[in-house]
Amino acid sequence: MDFRYSDEELAALREVQQLVRENMPEGWLGIDPGPEEESREDVLPLAIKMWRKLGEKGFIGITLPREYGGQEASLWKESIILEELSYLGSPGIDTAIVEADLILKFGTEEQKGRLIPPILRGESKWAIGMSEPNAGSDTFNVQLSAVEQEDCYILNGQKIWSSGAHNAHREVVYARTAPDKHRGVSVFLVDLSTPGISIRRISQMTGIPAFCEVFFDNVRIPKEDLLGKKNGGLEILLYAFGAERMTGLFQIHNARRYLEHLIDYCKNTTGPNDQPLSKDPLIRQRLAEMAIEIEVGSNLGNEITWLATQGKPTVKASSQVKVHGAKVIQGMANVGQQILGLYGPLNEDSKWNKIGGRFRHSYLSSVAISLAGGTSEVSRNHVAGRFGLGLPRLDP
Ligand SMILES: Cc1cc2nc3c(=O)[nH]c(=O)nc-3n(C[C@H](O)[C@H](O)[C@H](O)COP(=O)(O)OP(=O)(O)OC[C@H]3O[C@@H](n4cnc5c(N)ncnc54)[C@H](O)[C@@H]3O)c2cc1C
Structure with a gap:
């Protein structure tokens, strides 16, 4: 390569x-x-x-x-x-x-x-409406109903964890149009200003209310906003999962910046013996270990892009990078807290904070990364399965 x-x-x-x-x-x-x-x-x-x-x-x-x-x-x-x-x-x-x-x-x-x-053009922002209170990893359990009328579908039910939906113009909504679990899901390209839609925000442990519950009360969605065929959501969902897994790669490159902030800090901060922290053998080990993990993740990203250009399946590699990305950003946040000591957990507005309080934020926000866009456990299942280790399928 x-x-x-x-x-x-x-x-x-x-x-x-x-x-x-x-x-x-x-x-x-x-x-x-x-x-x-x-x-x-x-x-x-x-x-x-x-x-x-x-x-x-x-x-x-x-x-x-x-x-x-x-x-x-x-x-x-x-x-x-x-x-x-x-x-x-x-x-x-x-x-x-x-x-x-x-x-x-x-x-x-x-x-x-x-x-x-x-x-x-950067003018139309979208949210993702897959998850519901009883449809997370088990996405095909969606219950939000879409009933066909002559000129539209009527949507009733709710989505949850729709990140940034309060700032979005539209949402891709996965809805139930027939009882069959996998062959009864349809996808709608919903204008979020349609009457009957209401949004309630939820705060994460970071304190940022970016999650949204999106409620649908007799919402009329025109037929031209059905994506694909009625009950044809299976293929669309499987395709969308692939893109979700790639967010692991963003975390690898996000961690690369955190690592550089920390290296800079260690070079310019003296420790107990008036030595720069960058000369502390334990700190050097920790930073080097993170650099290795980031490099591994980065190369996995290259492999995924190469596989995609060759038209080869990316399920295994993209599931690997999803798991690895979460581990790397969580590892990075931990190393940051260890090195910064009591300055690490300080708020952004504290005059004593270091590196702008970024490691406090990262420590809190990185917890959710092993859930977002499909959990690490589910991604490991993909690595274990047909496209990876070839282990037999687990029946529910
Ligand atoms: C930061 C963040 C942003 C998100 N943004 C969105 C968004 O924009 N739109 C959206 O629709 N959703 C979004 N989600 C929701 C996300 O997709 C779900 O959290 C995820 O699919 C897991 O579902 P759940 O939380 O219901 O957990 P559950 O599915 O209930 O899982 C609970 C636990 O059981 C484990 N588990 C479940 N099934 C299995 C299995 N088969 N094998 C092994 N372990 C299993 C899980 O790994 C997890 O640890 C977001 C989540 C986060 C954290």
Whole structure:
């Protein structure tokens, strides 16, 4: 495998770096990728600005066809851009890319023309409505009902854990249209301003209310917003799971930035014997161990992109990176707390905090990473199964 970037890829990388440098405030320490920190009041305006800028530059959905606003660029170029944005801690890394991709694969021509361009311009934000109170890992247990009428579907029920839905324009909603567990699910591209939809926010242990419960009370969804066929949600869900697993890779590159903050801190801070912390043998071991884990994860990312370019299955590698990404960001948060000592858990607004309180945030936020987008246990099941170790299927 050739790891070198082409001139075109290097140019895109530099452009992304410049974009973040120009648009983030002085001394920007970065945020975690995804909707959670973007829900912070001080970050949301930056996220909206950055998201639009990324859209203007054509960096959202870069692999998509030109007729919908994409650049028909390679998967390599897309992964280089997304990894760099995660590493730089940029807001505006939009999960709507996943939705644009879903619409491209399963949507009608009308849906593609209507819904993809605003996503790629950074104007239309989407949430994901898979989970319900009784449908998490067991996603096909969705109970939110969609009943077909002459001109529309009527939706009743609720979603939960829809990250950032309070700031989103639309949501991909997985709903029950027939009793068959797997062959009775349909997918709707729901406009969240439709009458009958209400949203209630839920706080995580970080204190950020980025999770949403989304309630549907006799909500009329036009038939042109059904994605794919009625009861055809199985294939769409399996495809969407693949994209969810890739969030593990964002965590690897997120951890790369945390590691660099910590290395910087250790070089510039003296410990008990007036020696810089960077000369402490135990600290060096810990930092080196994290660097190894990050490198392993990064190479897994390269493998996934390569497999995808070859049209080979990515289930095993993307499940591996999902598990590994969670371990790496949690490990990084732990190492940070150990090195920072009592300064580690201090709030961002404490005058005594170190590295802007980033390790306090990371320590709290990283707990959920082994659940988000499919849990580590479920991902290990994928590695163990048909596409990985070939162990026999576990019947429910
Ligand atoms: C930060 C974050 C963001 C999220 N954003 C969204 C979002 O935007 N949209 C959305 O729809 N959902 C979202 N979710 C929900 C997420 O998809 C679910 O949390 C996840 O699918 C697990 O479901 P659950 O929480 O109901 O846990 P459960 O499925 O109830 O699992 C509970 C425990 O049992 C284990 N378990 C379950 N089944 C198995 C099995 N077969 N083998 C081994 N162990 C098993 C799990 O690993 C877990 O430890 C988000 C979650 C988090 C943490």
